[in-house]
Amino acid sequence: MHPPTVEDVARVAGVSRQTVSNVLNAPQRVRPETRERVEAAIAKLGYRPNRMAQSLQAATSRMIGYRIKPADPHGLSSIHDRLLHAMSEAGRAADHHMLLFTANDEDEVANVQALHRAGAIDGVVLYGIGIDDPRPPALRRLRIPFAAFGRTGVDSDHPWVDIDNAAGTAAAVEHLVELGHRRIAFVSGTVGAAVADRCAEGWRTALDKHGLLDGSHGLNLRGEDTIATGERFGDALLDHADPPTAVVGANDTLAIGVLRAARRRGARLAVVGFDDTPAAVAMDLSSVRQPIEAVGHAIIRALLNEGGPTGLLLNPELVVRASSALP
Amino acid sequence: MHPPTVEDVARVAGVSRQTVSNVLNAPQRVRPETRERVEAAIAKLGYRPNRMAQSLQAATSRMIGYRIKPADPHGLSSIHDRLLHAMSEAGRAADHHMLLFTANDEDEVANVQALHRAGAIDGVVLYGIGIDDPRPPALRRLRIPFAAFGRTGVDSDHPWVDIDNAAGTAAAVEHLVELGHRRIAFVSGTVGAAVADRCAEGWRTALDKHGLLDGSHGLNLRGEDTIATGERFGDALLDHADPPTAVVGANDTLAIGVLRAARRRGARLAVVGFDDTPAAVAMDLSSVRQPIEAVGHAIIRALLNEGGPTGLLLNPELVVRASSALP
DNA sequence: TTGTAGGCGTTATCAT
């Protein structure tokens, strides 16, 4: 009834249990014929080492914590499922698994600490990192291993993997400039979100490169990350005295809002989003696609090989669709 | 450095370790003043029982397995993140956590068994249940606890929670009939998917109720769950000799495809989807919303209170948007 | 009410 243990295997193979353990953990130390006998017994019994016992003795759970937040009711479903799958897949090679937990913003660190002290997780993956995010320093102080999707402000000295957001919006701007656009607006979410700031930076840099920065006053809008806000922004931009002919969004949610406003008014307005969510596909919205699978793998690698390189910047890729057409 | 153990707490509190254990597991058996001293020591040290040790001795991991599949590149991101969050939240009350694993369709059961024998999970949550899904009987035979989001064909005798898909499409049809539609088509995914079959049943029943079934020949289309297929279906329906004025989809992916075809052609065609994905919001697609949060909670409850009711059917709710307008 | 002993399944150390 109960799953077989080393002892059972040993009995069946006619050896002691340590020999069984050796077969599993130091195969070279055991005579081939004995090994085969033990392996046969293992296969016959369908024996699997008990992970809890292993964890207990090794003081390692081979579990990685991930805080799963409730889906934003106003935003688009994001890329969590892709990220989670990638991380699970990456962890598999090292025999690690993802453990999900929930928490409020305020007590996320406390929850992580509790889980860590309880030996339930070896480390944690952070995301949604803000410019002055308190979590990295807090976890460092607590000596809890972690890796983050995203970096804090200036010099993030913790292990992180991030998308080069600036490069993403810059690529979007380049694309639009190439199509002949000269007035290109930018819409993004809350100030303080590192992501939004870096996206803005890419937009500004690319405009500047083409000498287009001067005419861009009043074309940088920031607000909540909702479709409704995006729609308001779209209206505002189109009502502008000298309206832009193109808009770059820091995410698909806002970009889709803008696109809806444009389509509703029958206005010609090129729009490029960010994230390449399924909704972008549905709406024919050009969007900057993040290599989330690569991010997931890199994060797990960074977390498991502690002390490796402290940061990794990955390049997103512009996916062109109908929403960015000739002006 | 290492997290504190019962022993440490005992030393600080000046009692034996079993007294500490008693404070935690049988508080009434220990004198209040002693208890307070122990509790103070626990708080001071930030002691947390080691879960691996607990699991080992209790032969219970308090972990629930969930197979995370790669995101379908052609479909819309589904509701996994909502479901995962709901289940994590529900598990929290019982001090359970979700453990993610990956697997191919063929060896999902083998992986679950391996995890279970290894004591890594106590049970597993299944989803994407087919009419003749082999997993429920297989897991039952292996005596591995599980609960499924969805049921098999006729009498599912395993613990399951499901959406009343038939009621969902029926509600969509009712809504359309009320708006005056008389020719209402139905598009769905692969045959064999229990979900699609039940959606079709609801559509047919509702049509029949209004005596609209006769004219519906050729208005039931089945294919792959992709936007492209939906678009082809939309074209096909609009090219029909006697085209429908409304379409109900078994999911948002197909429905959005249909909607795109209709909008591209400037055709008046009411469309209702299923799942209420973020893309539906973006597209103003009316859609049947599943109470995923309730599903998640119910599934965990079903899994943890083994032997409870074997099935629970939850009602979805139609969310009306612009895509279903007057004919 | 509190303390003592044993075992959960594994691996590492040390003999043989």
Added chain:
DNA sequence: ATGATAACGCCTACAA
């Protein structure tokens, strides 16, 4: 090369 012993941290008897 293989076998005995101890330890990881916890809990549940049982004894005091």
